[in-house]
Amino acid sequence: xxxxxLVLGADGAGMSAAHxxxxxxxxxxxxxxxxxxxxxxxxxxxxxxxPYWLAGDVASGDALVARTAAxxxxxxxxxxxxxxxxxxxxxxxxxxxxYVDGAAGDEPFDQLVVATGSRAAVPPWALAADGRPVPGVRxxxxxxxxxxxxxxxxxxxxxxxxxxVVAGGGYIGLETAEAFLRRGLDTTLVTxxxxxxxxxxxxxxxxxxxxxxAGVTVLHGSEVDGVDVGAGGAVAAVLAGAHRIPADVVxxxxxxxxxxxxxxxAGLAVxxxxxxxxxxxxxVADGVWAAGDCCESTERHGGRRVYVPLGxxxxxxxxxxxxxxxxxxxxxxxxxxxxxxxxxAGGVHVEIGRTGPTLAQAAEVAADLVSLVTExxxxxxxxxxxxxxxxxxxxxxRSRRLIxxxxxxxxxxxxxxxxxxxxxWGGMTVDDVAAMDLSYAPPFSPVFDPVQIACRRxxxxxxxxxxxx
Amino acid sequence: xxxxxLVLGADGAGMSAAHxxxxxxxxxxxxxxxxxxxxxxxxxxxxxxxPYWLAGDVASGDALVARTAAxxxxxxxxxxxxxxxxxxxxxxxxxxxxYVDGAAGDEPFDQLVVATGSRAAVPPWALAADGRPVPGVRxxxxxxxxxxxxxxxxxxxxxxxxxxVVAGGGYIGLETAEAFLRRGLDTTLVTxxxxxxxxxxxxxxxxxxxxxxAGVTVLHGSEVDGVDVGAGGAVAAVLAGAHRIPADVVxxxxxxxxxxxxxxxAGLAVxxxxxxxxxxxxxVADGVWAAGDCCESTERHGGRRVYVPLGxxxxxxxxxxxxxxxxxxxxxxxxxxxxxxxxxAGGVHVEIGRTGPTLAQAAEVAADLVSLVTExxxxxxxxxxxxxxxxxxxxxxRSRRLIxxxxxxxxxxxxxxxxxxxxxWGGMTVDDVAAMDLSYAPPFSPVFDPVQIACRRxxxxxxxxxxxx
Numbered sequence: 001x002x003x004x005x006l007v008l009g010a011d012g013a014g015m016s017a018a019h020x021x022x023x024x025x026x027x028x029x030x031x032x033x034x035x036x037x038x039x040x041x042x043x044x045x046x047x048x049x050x051p052y053w054l055a056g057d058v059a060s061g062d063a064l065v066a067r068t069a070a071x072x073x074x075x076x077x078x079x080x081x082x083x084x085x086x087x088x089x090x091x092x093x094x095x096x097x098x099y100v101d102g103a104a105g106d107e108p109f110d111q112l113v114v115a116t117g118s119r120a121a122v123p124p125w126a127l128a129a130d131g132r133p134v135p136g137v138r139x140x141x142x143x144x145x146x147x148x149x150x151x152x153x154x155x156x157x158x159x160x161x162x163x164x165v166v167a168g169g170g171y172i173g174l175e176t177a178e179a180f181l182r183r184g185l186d187t188t189l190v191t192x193x194x195x196x197x198x199x200x201x202x203x204x205x206x207x208x209x210x211x212x213x214a215g216v217t218v219l220h221g222s223e224v225d226g227v228d229v230g231a232g233g234a235v236a237a238v239l240a241g242a243h244r245i246p247a248d249v250v251x252x253x254x255x256x257x258x259x260x261x262x263x264x265x266a267g268l269a270v271x272x273x274x275x276x277x278x279x280x281x282x283x284v285a286d287g288v289w290a291a292g293d294c295c296e297s298t299e300r301h302g303g304r305r306v307y308v309p310l311g312x313x314x315x316x317x318x319x320x321x322x323x324x325x326x327x328x329x330x331x332x333x334x335x336x337x338x339x340x341x342x343x344x345a346g347g348v349h350v351e352i353g354r355t356g357p358t359l360a361q362a363a364e365v366a367a368d369l370v371s372l373v374t375e376x377x378x379x380x381x382x383x384x385x386x387x388x389x390x391x392x393x394x395x396x397x398r399s400r401r402l403i404x405x406x407x408x409x410x411x412x413x414x415x416x417x418x419x420x421x422x423x424x425w426g427g428m429t430v431d432d433v434a435a436m437d438l439s440y441a442p443p444f445s446p447v448f449d450p451v452q453i454a455c456r457r458x459x460x461x462x463x464x465x466x467x468x469x
Numbered sequence: 470x471x472x473x474x475l476v477l478g479a480d481g482a483g484m485s486a487a488h489x490x491x492x493x494x495x496x497x498x499x500x501x502x503x504x505x506x507x508x509x510x511x512x513x514x515x516x517x518x519x520p521y522w523l524a525g526d527v528a529s530g531d532a533l534v535a536r537t538a539a540x541x542x543x544x545x546x547x548x549x550x551x552x553x554x555x556x557x558x559x560x561x562x563x564x565x566x567x568y569v570d571g572a573a574g575d576e577p578f579d580q581l582v583v584a585t586g587s588r589a590a591v592p593p594w595a596l597a598a599d600g601r602p603v604p605g606v607r608x609x610x611x612x613x614x615x616x617x618x619x620x621x622x623x624x625x626x627x628x629x630x631x632x633x634v635v636a637g638g639g640y641i642g643l644e645t646a647e648a649f650l651r652r653g654l655d656t657t658l659v660t661x662x663x664x665x666x667x668x669x670x671x672x673x674x675x676x677x678x679x680x681x682x683a684g685v686t687v688l689h690g691s692e693v694d695g696v697d698v699g700a701g702g703a704v705a706a707v708l709a710g711a712h713r714i715p716a717d718v719v720x721x722x723x724x725x726x727x728x729x730x731x732x733x734x735a736g737l738a739v740x741x742x743x744x745x746x747x748x749x750x751x752x753v754a755d756g757v758w759a760a761g762d763c764c765e766s767t768e769r770h771g772g773r774r775v776y777v778p779l780g781x782x783x784x785x786x787x788x789x790x791x792x793x794x795x796x797x798x799x800x801x802x803x804x805x806x807x808x809x810x811x812x813x814a815g816g817v818h819v820e821i822g823r824t825g826p827t828l829a830q831a832a833e834v835a836a837d838l839v840s841l842v843t844e845x846x847x848x849x850x851x852x853x854x855x856x857x858x859x860x861x862x863x864x865x866x867r868s869r870r871l872i873x874x875x876x877x878x879x880x881x882x883x884x885x886x887x888x889x890x891x892x893x894w895g896g897m898t899v900d901d902v903a904a905m906d907l908s909y910a911p912p913f914s915p916v917f918d919p920v921q922i923a924c925r926r927x928x929x930x931x932x933x934x935x936x937x938x
Contacts, residue, residue, distance in 0.1 A: 012916070046851070046911065337906070340910045353908055380515060382528075412881075415913055421908065422907075432894065437890055438807055439807045439824070439884065441808075442518045
């Protein structure tokens, strides 16, 4: 018999699940029919690349498409674009579908993969009275968003925007601010707390200072609570507390919301972030799997539920779901919350890396923490490319385990977070990292890598030798 | 009572030992007098920075000095420059000293640290009949070498060199070839085997192709066996088998030789590389310690003796020696052989990282290995800075442990080796690396980091799924 696998969503998680299921089935001789339903007209594209398309680094939206629909189909997947799942009946094993042409249908499944992704958070102030976004206000989440933004920035609306406001100081906010600045917009970033809320505030402040140096106006500790519209109904200014900031365009960088609605309506549990709650095998119910941005994830150490909508996890979780539904038995090993971004505009180049919990997050679960910020340089101090780097280490005082790291620094800083991620992944201590054999040559590092120096200092601090190395 | 600690050599290993001993003594109340004897007139400088001084990146030799003699003395170290240890009497606990002014003396010790470093290997063909180097032929090992090279390259000998030969295709060879090319010399690199002998030949060949692209003439599988001198006695050409290569200057990049002579004469054991053989506490005899380039090191996994003369190990080993001689009990945790370098000239930018044994080295100790080269890109493929990167993974087939990695690729490639080094340090498998939470954003990485892709593919290969991900 052939089992029918229905996948909802054709981005990273869904397509990884689909391909892995077929791969395993080919190996084991199991017979699977894999049908993927995708609401939009696109599949497998890099949402993370959208800000760079806006900035002018990427030639076209097509360049962001990792694999075309045709390529997926060649590999044996029955991919249906413009097909939105609008209801799941777990008992009858059927999904109700609405097609882009208005038709409706019903698809049976033996096994189901929910990979419906996430959408941009849109606050009430961004919506006009008709419930649609105020013209000039938009998130940057989909290929369609990207195309619309590009048209706007190139003056398609009959005016060349000169002022831009970015609401939100996280990854997308920062990257969009870079794109705005590089396109010559007078740019203001408004963020509720400190810039880069996924960092501790002291590290976020370092990023903010670089943005300001680059010429971005930063309103931190402030929140957009309204817009003024002009004669044509398009946005004219943003209101944030007592501030009124002229704005020809407003980008929404206020985070992502899991698309878990139809799964929740079908009776599947969602967590405090609104995401589905798969087990380590990515299963949410008998024969029902979930992966990617529509799910909450589990921290590798401690097992706390977190919401980290990132392509890396989506792909891995999809692969796990696909392997298991085809008869395998593998587990998603959890997340650390590793992330990287940068801001390169206005003569500034700052890179940001982070992994593990922030100090505030860690304090919720661990009693006795030590944290230390160590400043060093990206290269040997005498090299022309040497630039400052600050590394914040978070460690458990008793076990001396490294539990988190945050990096803010010049070119070459960000990817260093992977060394810490590997160490945390393996449960290593700050002493382990201080002892490690890491690479050194003057163009690339001081004699000891900044990550290692920071762990060495933290170890010394734990030893009570605050004089350090 | 005050114990007298005598340190031979005032570079990384010796000064780390001296400072750490004083630091521990200050904490524990132990009374130590620390005397450091240094043959040369310099202390604590970055030998690794010399090629970049030549290339023009570093303003002066002084910039390479990490800490001046005065700074060391301010911290309580009795540092004596121009004082060469010429004999060690372990029974009488005395070192014979010859001073730069011709005087001789005798220094007693309670504990001794041998940190005499290494010297450049100088082959017979590089020496004139009087036993001194042929004018125009020189290594690049000391500050004095650096100053002499700079003078030569700037035409101090009355002629502006136009052709340069580099003998040796390792780190120093590559970096010196870069310096030559950047100074406009017609540059030839002669190397016995493949370029970068610390890589497997297939990866070394990738580096060679980049050098050739940049305009370096590479003679590989060839060895310099003589020189022709001109009228004034200076070098005019290099002979390598059937080749005669015109050469106004010749740089020796043929490796380092441990300065273990006086220690060996005193009866201390040396290994097959000619280096001292300290235990994990850096002890070589009762109250006698050794650290840095005069020593062989121990591989972290397997315990094989290797010779890896690098500042990173020297500093760590010195610190371990200093801590232990002052009453501590710490251990040097071994080396992986992690290293990085690059070549950036002639429109080429290639970076090289390596850690763990090569395939040939690993095959000596492990029976069943798998190795795989995976090509990917340094950034998301659609980003302008994306460039090719090749990652070679070496893993144990049975345990699936990652045991080595080699990377050759464009800007941003080299430092990725640290992720592998951390994983190997912690004894992780290729599956662990494939599952890890590493950082991703389009300017910095494809969705999966090249290191991770390479481990994923290797894991798939081990699974018999050669179709890969």
